[in-house]
Amino acid sequence: MPFVHERPLVIPLFIPHLGCPHRCVFCDQRTITGSGGQLPTPDQIRAEVNRYLSFTHKHYSSIQISFFGGSFLGLDQAVTLQLLDIAADFVDRGVVDSLRFSTRPDTIRPDRLADIAPYPVKTVELGVQSMNDAVLAVCRRGHTATDTIAAATRLKDAGYQLGLQMMVGLPGDDDHGAMTTARQLVRLNPDFVRIYPTLVLSGSPLARMHRSGQYQPMDIDACIRLVARLYLLFKANDIPVVRMGLQASDGLADPGARLAGPYHPAFGHLVHGQIVLDAICRALADMKAFPHRLTIGTHPSMISRVQGLNKRNLHYLQKHHGFKKISIIQDENIKPDQLIVGDQSIYF
Ligand code: SF4
Incomplete structure (x- = not known):
């Protein structure tokens, strides 16, 4: 079939x-x-x-x-x-x-x-x-x-x-x-x-507001964190979020078309990565003692979200929590919205 x-x-x-x-x-x-x-x-x-x-x-x-x-x-x-x-x-x-x-x-x-x-x-x-x-x-x-x-x-x-x-x-x-x-x-x-996310496009009236200082777009990291909260709100109410961020169309790929604003061609992936990173950090907050080595168990389909774009989640965890080594273990028995952080099972 x-x-x-x-x-x-x-x-x-x-x-x-x-x-x-x-x-x-x-x-x-x-x-x-x-x-x-x-x-x-x-x-x-x-x-x-x-x-x-x-x-x-x-x-x-x-x-x-x-x-x-x-x-x-x-x-x-x-x-x-x-x-x-x-x-x-x-x-x-x-x-x-x-x-x-x-x-x-x-x-x-x-x-x-x-x-x-x-x-x-x-x-x-x-x-x-x-x-x-x-x-x-x-x-x-x-x-x-x-x-x-x-x-x-x-x-x-x-x-x-x-x-x-x-x-x-x-x-x-x-x-x-x-x-x-x-x-x-x-x-x-x-x-x-x-x-x-609202972008300042060069042909829009917002471009004039931006040039005159009347409008300041969101910083991309703040925007990712906000959209992550929105995604989780809709998910909790069983409403699918089918897109986050504008498509990387030819028009937007041209830097001259965008004056400012939180644009990234993989914006949705960044949001999903942030959601997983937030979940890992919540689990770490409950840990009594930090090991030098962290193991994270995940469903195989979620591995890129656990790592984050260009492994930014792993770099964050190493920098801010001091882990010398982080091992990601793929397990089909773990649910897609579940993580095993150390010995803790959490859902996101
Ligand atoms: S296409 Fe949509 S966003 Fe653009 S002017 Fe019309 S209603 Fe407004």
Whole structure:
């Protein structure tokens, strides 16, 4: 029997900064998507989907076409329907299972939901960013937390799979505010979330605020620690965090596109490594005496998280706790979220 990936294959179609009535202060979608800001033509969409399908030899649990990068239901109705018609044709032919898109909370209105009802849309992601109205206003989002609650409720009631995106390090926000936003997102019962650090992109209004000293981005280590706390909050509530940090797209890899902010191409890995390091440090705090040699037992799939990126966790433990030697023991019988630190078993 062939190996089947648990996750769906998502075929991304970018609609950069289209469908947005204004510009959020942190947004430079042309940089984020590496695209020129044009709506793809029907032929380009078909060619892109066929390109993905042609090199997809692996077997996925399902295949979705995804419109993202702008605000899908903020597009003109005729454009929305044309894009859905093109994508739905692949579903009708049985080569794609369903569709998904990202959109702003204030676009989830009854008339727009009626537009998409006849189409095989399975998943809708809302760009929430914050549940604090003061932060949303500073960011010029043009919607409120109440809009997000109404949108999430409508989507869940209509049976859509719901994804929520939040940001950390927004102007006017802090760690406490981000944790409060996360708790409010938990109450909306999403099927998954994404967490993005705020970056100062050169083409965004935030770049001007940064240059004038009005905005200072998060330090990357503080950002990693905050996102680790958010991840654990969502995990404790059985909500998968499917992404932490922006994709290392061509646009972001160009240093000229980013003026400042906590960007790292392996941001998610750094967060997972921090979570494991914090768990190890908690176990060490309970130890009565420190041996010179530390053994850490872990499930084989977790070894890179135990080591941390470039073995930064091991270097930290050697530097701050004085271990001369650290041995990592892989054991299939240890659970993926369990560690054996010395003779202590802990979960994270
Ligand atoms: S809604 Fe999204 S795509 Fe539109 S301006 Fe704001 S961040 Fe950019």
